[in-house]
Amino acid sequence: xxxxxxxxxxxxxxxxxxxxxxxxxxxxxxxxxxxxxxxxxxxxxxxxxxxxxxxxxxxxxxxxxxxxxxxxxxxxxxxxxxxxxxxxxxxxxxxxxxxxxxxxxxxxxxxxxxxxxxxxxxxxxxxxxxxxxxxxxxxxxxxxxxxxxxxxxxxxxxxxxxxxxxxxxxxxxxxxxxxxxxxxxxxxxxxxx
Numbered sequence: 001x002x003x004x005x006x007x008x009x010x011x012x013x014x015x016x017x018x019x020x021x022x023x024x025x026x027x028x029x030x031x032x033x034x035x036x037x038x039x040x041x042x043x044x045x046x047x048x049x050x051x052x053x054x055x056x057x058x059x060x061x062x063x064x065x066x067x068x069x070x071x072x073x074x075x076x077x078x079x080x081x082x083x084x085x086x087x088x089x090x091x092x093x094x095x096x097x098x099x100x101x102x103x104x105x106x107x108x109x110x111x112x113x114x115x116x117x118x119x120x121x122x123x124x125x126x127x128x129x130x131x132x133x134x135x136x137x138x139x140x141x142x143x144x145x146x147x148x149x150x151x152x153x154x155x156x157x158x159x160x161x162x163x164x165x166x167x168x169x170x171x172x173x174x175x176x177x178x179x180x181x182x183x184x185x186x187x188x189x190x191x192x193x
Contacts, residue, residue: 115141130155
């Protein structure tokens with residue numbers, strides 16, 4: 001068979017020379033591929049070792065947790081009991097604070113009552129509200145009573161609701177209703193001005 005090369009001369013010359021790789025030309029690509037494979041396999045081995053180490057750590061922590069479970073349960077139980085005791089102590093403390101309030105309130109009220117004034121009713125409608133009803137001979141005595149209440153540290157915002165003439169045992173009297181606020185945190189004064 002006859003071969004005819006129809007390529008121009010320039011291309012014919014290049015075509016004739018077969019490609020031959022020299023030793024230096026193929027060593028570098030093989031070395032790069034080997035380095036990449038070594039890096040990947042090294043990373044895989046390191047990851048496998050790290051995973052094994054983490055698995056062992058988790059197993060050790062689980063074993064410690066199981067060993068400490070009774071102690072943890074006891075600590076939780078003690079914390080719950082402490083919270084219950086704190087709640088009880090808070091209630092007792094609150095009761096202790098309010099224990100003497102009524103006595104102090106009545107004592108201070110008795111100090112504020114002037115001569116010739118009689119209280120018929122004293123009702124504490126709420127912890128901070130007090131309603132007083134009574135009789136006297138004069139509006140001036142009611143005014144004096146209100147002034148004494150205002151000066152007292154246990155009472156504030158004293159208001160006269162009603163002051164009206166009435167008869168008691170055939171005598172002319174003034175019937176009055178007073179409302180005021182109670183300030184239980186203020187100490188009762190020992191001296192009266």
